[in-house]
Structures are given as structure tokens and as C-alpha cells.
Amino acid sequence: MRVIVATNAFGMGIDKPDVRLVLHIDCPDSIEAYFQEAGRAGRDGKKAYAVLLWNKGDRKKLNKRVVENFPEKDYIKEVYEDLAYYYQIGVGSGAGYSFVFEIDKFSRTFKHFPVQTHSALQILERAGYIHYEMEPEARARVMFKLGRNDLYRLDESSKFEDAVITALLRTYGGLFSNYVYIDEGLVAQEAGLTTQQVYVILKNLAQRNIIYFIPQRKTPFITYLQDRIDGEKVVLSKEIYEERKEQYVKRINAMQAYASNNEVCRSRQLLIYFGEKRHKDCEQCDVCLDHESPEPSNEQTKNAREAILNLLKDGERHHITELHKLNLPNKGLDVALEYLIHEEEINIDGSFIFL
């Protein structure tokens, strides 16, 4: 047996059909995430298990995530200010600049918790102030800041800059509306320059507000998408803060309800959550197995019970192995035996059963 220890990116990345068990040690923060991750088990259609470890401490941990993911607005503005101080960016400048971002160093410098800092930066990104890349792609990216027509009116650009701009436009599409991954080597070839020259020119073009340039990197980085403003003036709208926070709390609550509801079949809970109309108990989850009473609940166990009583009708003691000759499904047999013993309709003594 192989064990894969994975973070939640697991849900996206790994596509193994024969995962038999997905065990969650930490509770995901939404049913959607849980469903997707747990759903990685048993892709081959064979029996598989999903286990979620849950205790009261997890409820606390989940609630804490709300505060971690949505720090106070004042705190977010503080992070915005500290960031500008960190990179020495004055009010009214900075647009298009990219910086390597080491969250631990930054957090230590300003005595912030990295988790909250990370969330604050994500919110600032949603608000359109910065681009915050945690796990950067290795390749460089470019987007034009000027429109096509403004580009032709540029008269201060050098011959080399012209060559790079022309090479970009010839090689890539969509540069005016999106960040496009570029290959600096290819651009260099097209422009008749070296890769190093292209890199320097792209940086210059970014500083002159002609393009946005995200250099090829392996470390997280931050790009200013707008000139720095006064922290007080940072606008965090309802859509990007309150509404999202509300949604997040709802999702967390739903997850908690799922994890702590031991009365309704898990499968049924999920189907109800996802709005499926048809649902019945799965008879396989922990809730279903827990609730299974010894009372014969289906045809199988009812037949088994009758068969056992039939065998014992003669009033003799019968060896327990004789039960197997009845050719009953094991599951029905177990449940039926349990029921009959519980109701004192039969006795078991050593290896014998009797009425």
C-alpha cells in the first residue's frame, strides 16, 4: 500500500483511479472542497473510503479561519501602507513595478502574522491594487498598458525598445487585454537581441508605463497594478469584502453542520446540500451503519431470521456451522442472529444455537 500525504491542491493535481482511502486530518473549509477532495477516492468504481477526523477543536479552528481569511479592513490598509514603506513607493507612483515578496521577512519586519498578511494581500489583489503571486509560474508575462494606437505615438522609445515591442506584437496575441506568457529567448531571437537585453528592455518599458511586466521568477512576488495611494483611501467594497466574508462564513457553517450531524446519512446530507432532489440513505456511511438496528430492516435479514427459526423448529441444539448450509448472505445472517439473540428468541451456548 502506498500513502500519499497531500495538501488541498491534491484535489486538482493527482488523478489516480485507485485511491482507496482519503483521510482528512484537517477539516476543509467548505463542503465543496471536501466533496471534491474526498471524491478522489474510488475513481475506478471499486469500494473506497473517505474519512474526516473531527472533534470540538476543529470547530474552533474553522471559526478562527474566518478571522484569518478576513482580517479587519483597517489591518488590510495597514498592510498596504507597510508594503509601500517596505518597497519605498511614494504616493502617486509604483504602477507596473514588480517586487520579490518574502512573506516571512515582511511579516517579521512589521510584526504581522504571515497568515493574516497573506489574506490581506489577497484582498488587496481582489480590490485591484496589486497582483500577488504566491506560486508563480516560471515564465515571464507581459501585458500592454497602453492601447495599440498610443503605442504608435510613442516617440521617445529607442531602436531596441521598438524592436522588442515589434517582436512581442508579432509573436503573441492578446497582449492588450491580458497577461500573456512570453518566452524571453524567443522575443530576443525575433528582435535580434540577447535574452539579457530583452529582460532589461522589458523592465524599462514597465517603468515607463508602457507595459506590465512580470519577470520569470521562482519566488512569490507582488506587482503594483495602480499607483500607490494613501492607505486611508484604499476602498474595499462590499463585493470584495463583506459579501465574500458572509459567503465564507456560510460555507464554514455548512461544513461544521455536515461534520457534526450524526443523525442524517452523510451521503444524503451531501445530496441535500447540492440540491439533489432524489436521495435515500446510503447504508454505508458511519451514520447509516451506526443507526442500523438489529431489527431486520430488509428482505435479506427477514429471510435469514425465518430460516434460522425454521432450522431450530425441531427443538434440537444445532451446531453453528449448520447456519452456513442455509446459504444466506453473511450480512443478513449477522443482523438476523443479533436480532434474535437480543430478543431472546434464540440462545447461543458454545458452538450451539437453540430455541
Ligand SMILES: [Zn+2]
Ligand atoms: Zn449513509
